[in-house]
Amino acid sequence: MYSRIAGTGSYLPEKILTNADLEKIVDTTDEWIRTRTGISQRHIAVEGETTTDLAEHAARNAMAAAGVTAEEIDLVCVGTTTPDLVFPNVGTLLQDRLNIHGCPAFSLEAACASFLYALGVADKFVRLGDAKCALVVGAETLTRLVDWSDRGTCVLFADGAGAVVLKPAEEPGIISTHLHADGKYKDLLLYPDGVSLGFNLVRAGKAGVRMKGNEVYKVAVNTLGQLVTETLSAKGIDKSQLDWLIPHQANIRIIEAIAKRLDLPMERVIVTIETHGNTSAASVPLALDAGVRDGRIKRGQLLLLEAFGGGFTWGSALVRY
Numbered sequence: 187m188y189s190r191i192a193g194t195g196s197y198l199p200e201k202i203l204t205n206a207d208l209e210k211i212v213d214t215t216d217e218w219i220r221t222r223t224g225i226s227q228r229h230i231a232v233e234g235e236t237t238t239d240l241a242e243h244a245a246r247n248a249m250a251a252a253g254v255t256a257e258e259i260d261l262v263c264v265g266t267t268t269p270d271l272v273f274p275n276v277g278t279l280l281q282d283r284l285n286i287h288g289c290p291a292f293s294l295e296a297a298c299a300s301f302l303y304a305l306g307v308a309d310k311f312v313r314l315g316d317a318k319c320a321l322v323v324g325a326e327t328l329t330r331l332v333d334w335s336d337r338g339t340c341v342l343f344a345d346g347a348g349a350v351v352l353k354p355a356e357e358p359g360i361i362s363t364h365l366h367a368d369g370k371y372k373d374l375l376l377y378p379d380g381v382s383l384g385f386n387l388v389r390a391g392k393a394g395v396r397m398k399g400n401e402v403y404k405v406a407v408n409t410l411g412q413l414v415t416e417t418l419s420a421k422g423i424d425k426s427q428l429d430w431l432i433p434h435q436a437n438i439r440i441i442e443a444i445a446k447r448l449d450l451p452m453e454r455v456i457v458t459i460e461t462h463g464n465t466s467a468a469s470v471p472l473a474l475d476a477g478v479r480d481g482r483i484k485r486g487q488l489l490l491l492e493a494f495g496g497g498f499t500w501g502s503a504l505v506r507y
């Protein structure tokens with residue numbers, strides 16, 4: 187038994203923040219942001235707009251694309267770093283919004299790799315016969331964690347959500363998932379406060395994403411390079427067989443480095459960073475849905491999804507769409 191992607195969906199909040207807007211907030215330029223990151227604009231959740239709000243739109247779009255009703259969903263698995271509440275978890279809040287009752291619903295957190303982790307977990311539920319219709323979401327309001335006075339990070343992050351519906355299939359589908367983490371890198375990219383630390387930095391107005399960008403960049407390129415090689419060799423697939431690379435959208439230069447490693451021309455890479463920014467857990471399913479909806483990604487094609495985030499955490503999926 188395998189799982190297959192029956193439908194995809196996504197959602198971006200309406201409010202757009204351009205590089206010109208950021209020039210008014212911090213000492214930066216449109217040119218610096220575009221050349222160093224590839225980002226021109228990003229979508230931002232307005233006050234009161236939550237991760238669950240974004241997830242609900244993306245989930246409904248994916249369910250419509252898959253042609254499934256709420257009654258059919260028997261697993262809700264959400265990857266997010268920015269939950270509305272400490273509890274109930276976003277999976278449960280989303281389940282309630284969709285009027286689904288009784289099935290397992292949870293969220294898991296692996297920073298920007300959260301969607302790949304959620305996909306890996308849900309795939310196993312389906313493969314084992316424990317779920318017949320799984321809703322898998324990556325959703326973030328990451329701009330809520332940003333220090334808007336730190337030009338090194340505030341220009342990068344954005345909000346959004348993407349979703350897929352997984353159903354059982356005799357043929358893959360999801361051929362394999364590969365999940366990794368190494369906590370020794372915890373100090374290179376983090377949000378330095380939380381529940382059991384007492385939110386003291388938040389209270390003092392000193393919280394915010396902290397990143398040693400240069401060091402993250404080097405480890406990300408190296409690690410993702412090894413990850414794509416591992417993913418292909420696990421199933422004896424040659425890089426020339428790939429139709430599409432669907433990477434986490436953190437930095438265009440990281441994306442180009444991985445495409446080069448795979449000998450893939452950029453025409454076969456789904457790139458959304460210019461208008462989406464880095465939406466963390468949402469970036470891969472947002473890019474997947476963009477490629478599906480504009481007709482580039484077609485049924486039967488071979489896709490490689492990959493992401494890298496704080497922890498560090500990283501993961502990939504090889505998918506026959």
Ligand code: ACO
Pocket residue numbers: 213214215218219222223297298299337338339341375398399400401402403406436437440464466494495496
């Ligand atoms: N505008 C203008 N100048 C800036 C800005 C800005 N927004 N940000 C930094 N600078 C300056 C720095 O102060 C520095 O100035 P200095 O030389 O006078 O000291 C100079 O630009 C170079 O800074 P670097 O940090 O070396 O710039 P770099 O080329 O590395 O680009 C970037 C920074 C874009 C953050 C890059 O390092 C990167 O993309 N890193 C990886 C990010 C990533 O992949 N994150 C993982 C996923 S995110 C997640 O998990 C939540």
